[in-house]
Amino acid sequence: MSPTTLSAGLEHGHVTFLGAGPGDPGLLTLRAVEALANADVLVAEHDVLEVVRTHARQGVAVVHTDPDPSSDPLPGTGTPQLTVVDGTSATAGTPAVRDASHLVMEAARGGRRVVRAVSGDPGLDTYAAEEMLACAAAGVPFEVVPGIAAAVGVPAYAGVPLRDAEGADVRFVDARTASDRCWTEVGASDGTVVVSTTLDSVAAAAGELVSAGRKPDTPLTVTVAGTTTRQRTWTATLGTIAQTLKQAKVLPSPDGGRPVIAVVGERGAAARRDQLSWFESKPLFGWRVLVPRTKEQAASLSDQLRSYGAVPHEVPTIAVEPPRTPQQMERAVKGLVTGRYEWIAFTSVNAVKAVREKFEEYGLDARAFAGIKVAAVGEQTAKALIAFGVKPDLVPSGEQSAAGLLEDWPPYDPVFDPIDRVFLPRADIATETLVAGLIELGWEVDDVTAYRTVRASPPPAETREAIKGGGFDAVLFTSSSTVRNLVGIAGKPHNVTVIACIGPATAKTAEEHGLRVDVMAPEPSVHRLAEALAEFGLRRRTAALEAGDPVTRPSERRPGARRRRSTT
Numbered sequence: 398m399s400p401t402t403l404s405a406g407l408e409h410g411h412v413t414f415l416g417a418g419p420g421d422p423g424l425l426t427l428r429a430v431e432a433l434a435n436a437d438v439l440v441a442e443h444d445v446l447e448v449v450r451t452h453a454r455q456g457v458a459v460v461h462t463d464p465d466p467s468s469d470p471l472p473g474t475g476t477p478q479l480t481v482v483d484g485t486s487a488t489a490g491t492p493a494v495r496d497a498s499h500l501v502m503e504a505a506r507g508g509r510r511v512v513r514a515v516s517g518d519p520g521l522d523t524y525a526a527e528e529m530l531a532c533a534a535a536g537v538p539f540e541v542v543p544g545i546a547a548a549v550g551v552p553a554y555a556g557v558p559l560r561d562a563e564g565a566d567v568r569f570v571d572a573r574t575a576s577d578r579c580w581t582e583v584g585a586s587d588g589t590v591v592v593s594t595t596l597d598s599v600a601a602a603a604g605e606l607v608s609a610g611r612k613p614d615t616p617l618t619v620t621v622a623g624t625t626t627r628q629r630t631w632t633a634t635l636g637t638i639a640q641t642l643k644q645a646k647v648l649p650s651p652d653g654g655r656p657v658i659a660v661v662g663e664r665g666a667a668a669r670r671d672q673l674s675w676f677e678s679k680p681l682f683g684w685r686v687l688v689p690r691t692k693e694q695a696a697s698l699s700d701q702l703r704s705y706g707a708v709p710h711e712v713p714t715i716a717v718e719p720p721r722t723p724q725q726m727e728r729a730v731k732g733l734v735t736g737r738y739e740w741i742a743f744t745s746v747n748a749v750k751a752v753r754e755k756f757e758e759y760g761l762d763a764r765a766f767a768g769i770k771v772a773a774v775g776e777q778t779a780k781a782l783i784a785f786g787v788k789p790d791l792v793p794s795g796e797q798s799a800a801g802l803l804e805d806w807p808p809y810d811p812v813f814d815p816i817d818r819v820f821l822p823r824a825d826i827a828t829e830t831l832v833a834g835l836i837e838l839g840w841e842v843d844d845v846t847a848y849r850t851v852r853a854s855p856p857p858a859e860t861r862e863a864i865k866g867g868g869f870d871a872v873l874f875t876s877s878s879t880v881r882n883l884v885g886i887a888g889k890p891h892n893v894t895v896i897a898c899i900g901p902a903t904a905k906t907a908e909e910h911g912l913r914v915d916v917m918a919p920e921p922s923v924h925r926l927a928e929a930l931a932e933f934g935l936r937r938r939t940a941a942l943e944a945g946d947p948v949t950r951p952s953e954r955r956p957g958a959r960r961r962r963s964t965t
Contacts, residue, residue, distance in 0.1 A: 410437075410505035412532055414525050416518040416544015417441070417448045421554070421624035424545050425449065432512055432542055438504045440497055441514035449514045458504075462497050498528040505537045518546040521569075522593075548591045551623030551658040555630045556674035559589050559660065567591065572602045584609020589662035596621055596655045597648060600639035606661060607635050617661040618670060621647075626683050626708045632670055635661065679706030680935035684870035684950055685863075687890075689714040689879040694746060697777060698873075698923050705931040710869070712860060714882035716853045717747050720825065720846045729820055729845045730755050734765050738843070739816040742772040743789075744799060744831065748822045749781040751847035763787050774802050775922075798921050799831040809839030822847035826878070850878070855886040867891035870951045871916075871930055874898045875923055877906035884910050893954045897930045899923065 413432045418424035425448070433439070433452040440460045441449060450459065497513070504511045519525040519541055532539045548569050552559055559567050566588030570579060573594065583590050584606050594602045599619050607613050613636030620630040633641040638659075642648045676682070684707045688695045691713040699709035720726060730752070732738060743749050756765060763786030773779040773789040775797030782789050793801035809817050818841045821831065825846045835842050855861065863869055865888040872890050874880050880903060883890075889911060890896065897916035898904040904914045916933045918926035941948045 410507060410509045410511060410537070412501055412505050412511045412513060412537055412539040413542055414519040414529060414539060415449070415512050415514045415542040416520075416522075416546075417445045417514050417516055418545040419517055419547040419550040419624045420444075420448065420622065421550075422448045422451070424550060424624065425452070426542065426544070429542050429544065433514075435510055436512040437509040438501075438511045439514065440501055440504075440511065442516065445514050445516050449512075453512075460500060498531045501528060502532060502535050502537050505532070505539075506535075515544075516547070517550075518544045521546040521548065547623065547656070547658055548593055551620050552591065552618075552660050554624045554628060554676045555618055555620040555658075555660075556670045556672075556676065557618050557620075557660045558673065559591065565589055565662070569593075570602075572598060572605075575605075580605045580609045584611050587663060589660065592659040592661065594657060594659060596642070596657050599642065599657060599659055602659065603635040603638050603661075611635055611661070612663075615661055615663055617659055619657050619659045621655055621657045623658055624676075626706060628677060628683075630670070630674070630677060676706070678938070680931040680938060681871075682706035684708065684934065685710060685868065685952065686930070687712060687864065687869045687872040687883075687894075689872070689874065689883050694777075697780075698927060701924060701927045702930075705927070705934070707871075710860070712856045712883070712887070713853045714879050714886060715850045717750075718849045718851055719751075720849055725845050726751070726755060726822070726847055729822065729843055730759065730761075732843070733769065733820060734761065736768070736816070738769055738818050738820045739814055740770045740772060740819040740840070741766070742774075742802070742819055742821050742831065742835075743778050743782065744774045744802075744821070744823050746778055746781045747824065747850075748847050749778060749785060752822055753785050772802060772806070774799065796920055796922065799834070802831065803834035803838075806835065806838060817841050818843060821845065825849045852882050852885060861887045864888055864890055864894075867893045867952050867954075869894050871895035871897055873923075873926055873930065874903050874907060875926065877903050879903075880906045880910060880912075893951050895930070895933065895951050897926055897933075899926050 413436070415429050415432055417429070429449070430452045433449055434454055436453055436457055438458045438460065439446075439449070439453050440462060442462050446459065446461060453459070501511050501513050513525065513528060515523040515525050517523065519529075520543065529539060529541070549559070566586060568583045568586060568588055568590050570583055570590060571593045590606065592602050596619075603617065606615070613634060615635045616632070617635060617638060618630055618632050619638065619642070620628060622628050631638070631641050631645060639648075681702065682705075686702050686707045686709050688699060688702070688709050688711045690698070690711055694713075695709065695711045699711065702709045733741065741752075743752075756762065766787050770790045771782065771787055772791040773782055775793065779789050779792050791802070791805060793805055795801050795804060811817070817839070819835055820843050821835075822845050825848070832842050832844050856864075864872075864883075869890065872883070872894055874883075874897065876899065880898075892913070895915045896907055896912045897918075898907055898914050899918050900921045901917070904917055907914050916926075916929050918929050938948050
C-alpha cells in the first residue's frame with residue numbers, strides 16, 4: 398500500500414460490505430465475524446441485525462434500515478429509511494431522511510470502520526453494488542466479505558441438491574426482475590432452475606416456465622424462511638404448486654409477500670427430498686422449548702437444543718443474591734489464602750462466581766488456588782473455573798451431581814493429605830448429600846453459604862401468555878425449585894406442552910402441581926434431559942410418518958385437546 402493510499406484510508410475510514418447469509422447465524426464466515434468485531438458502525442436491516450449483532454463489539458453504533466413502506470417491500474427494491482437503534486449518533490427511534498449509501502459514506506469519511514451487512518451475499522442477493530459504486534466514486538475504500546447466497550444455502554437446508562452426478566446445468570432467476578427473454582431461455586433448458594420469488598408469486602413463476610416450454614409435471618420445491626427454524630418446504634410440480642399451497646392454507650395470506658426459493662428440475666432432486674431433508678427432519682425441528690434458566694446458565698443446554706432443531710427460550714426462575722451475613726464467606730476466603738484447606742469443591746457455576754467476586758474484592762486472582770486441590774461437580778462448573786484461570790483436579794467421571802462427585806472423591810489419608818479440611822461454598826438451599834458423604838470419607842467440611850437463591854421476577858406478559866396458552870412445545874425442568882418458581886411467577890404450562898423433568902424428585906413436584914410428565918432423563922444431567930426430549934420428539938415424528946399423518950409440533954394441536962399419555 399502506498400503512503401497516499403494509506404493516508405486516504407485513515408482519512409476516509411473504511412466500509413465492509415458483508416454477506417450475512419440467508420438466516421442461520423451459524424453460516425457467518427470467520428472473516429465476517431472478524432469484521433463485525435472491529436466495526437465502529439453497523440448498518441443493516443432488522444432481520445440481518447438479528448444474525449450479526451451478537452458478534453459486534455460493545456458500544457458499536459447500530460443503524461437499522463427499513464424499506465420505504467410506500468415502495469416495493471422486497472429487499473433491494475425500495476429506498477431504505479434509517480433508524481438509529483443504538484449508539485450516540487441520534488436519538489433511538491428517530492427516522493433519518495438519508496439513504497443507507499449516504500449514511501455509510503458519511504460515517505466512513507469521519508474515519509470510522511463501517512460494516513454494511515446485507516442478507517445472503519452482497520454480490521448476488523441485494524442492491525449492495527450500487528452502494529459500492531457510490532463509495533468508489535467518493536474515494537471511500539471498501540472491501541467485500543462474501544456470504545452464502547439464499548439461492549444456494551436454502552436448497553441445501555431443504556435437502557435439494559442443485560447438481561447431480563451428470564453435472565446438470567443450473568440457472569438462477571430473480572422472478573421480480575426477470576424479462577421475457579430470461580424465461581424463454583430457462584424454459585428451453587432442461588437444467589435445474591433456482592427461482593427467487595415470493596410466496597404469492599410462485600404460481601405465476603411456475604406459469605411462466607410452463608409457457609416457456611417446461612412440462613407441467615416438472616417437479617419443484619418451494620421453501621420459505623430457509624435455513625431458520627421457521628423453514629417450511631412444499632414439494633409439487635409446476636402444474637400443481639398453486640393447489641398445493643392452497644391446500645396447505647398458506648395462500649391467500651398476509652404473509653404472501655415473504656421471499657421464497659423455488660427449485661425446478663426433472664433430475665429427481667425434489668423426489669429424493671424425503672431422503673435428503675436433513676434440516677427439517679431434526680427431532681425437535683421448530684419446537685419452542687422453555688428453559689427455566691438464565692442465558693448464562695443455559696448456554697450449552699440451549700446450544701444442544703438448537704442442534705436438535707429447537708428454538709430455546711430462556712426464562713430465569715431464580716435470582717442470585719449475596720448471603721445475608723458475609724462474614725462466614727470472608728473468613729473462608731481468608732482461610733483459603735492462609736492454607737486452611739486441602740480441597741475446595743464447587744457445586745455450581747454460581748458458586749464459582751461468588752468466590753471469584755470475593756477474590757476480586759480482596760484483590761486476589763486464580764494464583765490464590767496454588768497448592769489447593771479443586772473439584773467441580775460437572776462440565777459447566779469446570780468451564781467456569783477454567784474461565785477464571787483454574788483447572789479443576791477432579792470432575793466426576795460418571796454422573797454429574799453431588800453423588801457422582803462423591804463416587805470419585807478420595808478418602809482422607811493422613812499420610813498423603815497434610816490438611817483434612819474441605820471448603821464447600823454453595824447455595825443457601827443446597828442439600829446435605831455432599832457434606833455427609835465427605836464426612837463419611839474422613840474429611841472435615843466448612844459448609845459455607847456463598848450465595849442465596851430467591852424467586853426471580855415474572856417474565857414479560859407475552860411469555861406468560863405463551864406458557865399458559867400452549868405457545869411452548871416443551872418445558873425442561875431441571876429441579877423441583879424450577880417447577881415451583883416457574884408456576885409461581887408465570888403460571889402452569891398448558892396441557893399440550895410436553896413436560897420434561899431431570900429426575901424423579903422433580904417429576905414428583907411437577908405432578909404435585911398438576912402437570913403430566915412426558916419425559917424424564919435417564920440420569921440427572923441437563924444434557925441427558927435434552928437428549929431424552931429429542932428422543933421423544935423423534936418417536937413422535939416417526940409415529941406420525943408411519944400413520945401417514947402430518948408432522949406437527951405439540952403447540953399446533955387444538956388448544957384444550959386431550960393428549961395421549963407418552964413416557965420415555
